[in-house]
Amino acid sequence: MRIVDIREAAIPLKSKLANSSFDFSEMTTSVVAVITDVIRDGKPVCGFAFNSTGRYAVGAQMRERFIPRIMKAAPDTLLNANGTNLDPDKILAVMLRREKIGGDAERSIGIGTIDVAVWDAVAKIENKPLHAVLAERFSGGKIPSSVFCYVGGGWYWPGQTIKDLQDEMRRHLDAGYAMVKMKVGGLPLDEDVRRLEAVMQVVGFGDRLAVDANGKFQRDEAIAYARALAPFKLRWFEEPCHPLDYALFAELASIYAPPLATGENLYSTQDVENLVRFGGFRAGRDIIQVDPPQAYGIGQYARTLDALSKYGWERASMFPHGGNQMSLSIAAGFGLGGAESYPGVFGDFGGFADDARIENGAITLSDRPGIGFEGQANLYKIMRELAGL
Numbered sequence: 001m002r003i004v005d006i007r008e009a010a011i012p013l014k015s016k017l018a019n020s021s022f023d024f025s026e027m028t029t030s031v032v033a034v035i036t037d038v039i040r041d042g043k044p045v046c047g048f049a050f051n052s053t054g055r056y057a058v059g060a061q062m063r064e065r066f067i068p069r070i071m072k073a074a075p076d077t078l079l080n081a082n083g084t085n086l087d088p089d090k091i092l093a094v095m096l097r098r099e100k101i102g103g104d105a106e107r108s109i110g111i112g113t114i115d116v117a118v119w120d121a122v123a124k125i126e127n128k129p130l131h132a133v134l135a136e137r138f139s140g141g142k143i144p145s146s147v148f149c150y151v152g153g154g155w156y157w158p159g160q161t162i163k164d165l166q167d168e169m170r171r172h173l174d175a176g177y178a179m180v181k182m183k184v185g186g187l188p189l190d191e192d193v194r195r196l197e198a199v200m201q202v203v204g205f206g207d208r209l210a211v212d213a214n215g216k217f218q219r220d221e222a223i224a225y226a227r228a229l230a231p232f233k234l235r236w237f238e239e240p241c242h243p244l245d246y247a248l249f250a251e252l253a254s255i256y257a258p259p260l261a262t263g264e265n266l267y268s269t270q271d272v273e274n275l276v277r278f279g280g281f282r283a284g285r286d287i288i289q290v291d292p293p294q295a296y297g298i299g300q301y302a303r304t305l306d307a308l309s310k311y312g313w314e315r316a317s318m319f320p321h322g323g324n325q326m327s328l329s330i331a332a333g334f335g336l337g338g339a340e341s342y343p344g345v346f347g348d349f350g351g352f353a354d355d356a357r358i359e360n361g362a363i364t365l366s367d368r369p370g371i372g373f374e375g376q377a378n379l380y381k382i383m384r385e386l387a388g389l
C-alpha cells in the first residue's frame, strides 16, 4: 500500500461577501487529492480536503516541500504497524522534517490540508465515515448521529437593508437551525446595535445569537462594543480584537460576563494553550474555534484538545471554524460542542452533503466512507477532476 500521487489546485471562492475587516473577492482555496494504490470498485481510493475558507491557497509550499517529502519517504514507513492503512501521524512527521520551530501559519495550512486529505483516505480504506474513525480513536467510540450546528451569517453586502438581514435570519430558522451568528464592526457602533436589535426580534433570545467582529477592534472600540453588547447576553462575542492580543482578551474577559470566542486564527497547539494561560479565557464559559485543516490537521487537533484539558477545558466548549464537512466530521468524531454552517455562501465550498437534513438545530451525518465529499455534487466534481477519477 502506498500513496501514488498528491495533487493540489487553487480554486477561487467567487464570493461577494465582506466582514468588518476584508472582502472575499480574491479569495482562493487549495483543494488537495491524496491518491492511493488501493482499488475499490475499480477506482483508486483518494482522500480529499481543502483549506477551509478565509485564507488563500497554499500550493507553493505544498509542491516545494510537503508533497515531495511524503513522496520521497519509503512507502512502508508511512503505514500503521500492521501495514493495513496509512498512518497520519507518521505522514505529519515526514511533512515537518527540516521545519524550524515557530512561524506556524506559514506551513500549518498546507500541512493541515494534506493531513485532512490523508485522514479522508484512511477512513475510506477502513470503509467507515471519518467521524466514526475519529470517535473510535479519540472519543471512546461514541458515534453521534447528528451534530449541533449554527449558521455563520449576517454578512455585510452592498445595498443590504435591515429587513434583508432579518429575512436572512428567518430563512435560517425556517431551515431548521436554532442558532445564528452575525457580523459586527463593519458599521459604526450605533448602527451595528440597530442591526443587532433587528436580528434579536427574529431570534427571540440572546443565547440563540452570536456576533463576530473578525479581529477588527483596537482596545477602546473593543471595550465600547463589549459594554454595548453585554445586555444582550449573546451566545458569544467572537474575535473582538487581534487573535494574538492576549492582554486585551484578558481585559475584556474581566469586564464582559457573557462568553467570548476566538481560535480560527490560531495555528498551533502552543498558541491555543497561550490563549487560555494568558488571555483570560474562562473554561466552561468561553468558546475556542480552531480550524483543524488550517492548524496542522486532525492529529495535531487531538493534541490541542489534550493540552486544553489540562486547564479544565471540555470538548463542549470547542466549535471548529470552517462551515464544511471536514469540521462537521471533526465535531462529530471528537464529540465537540458543535459546528458552523455557511449555507448558500462560499459557492461550492460552503455547506454539507446535498442530502443532509437540519432538525432542531442539529445536522444529520451521512454514513458515506471518509469525510463524505462524494455527497456534495458540485464540490466533488472539482475534487474528482483533480484526482482524474
Ligand code: MG
Binding pocket: 212, 214, 238, 239, 264
Ligand atoms: Mg469568525
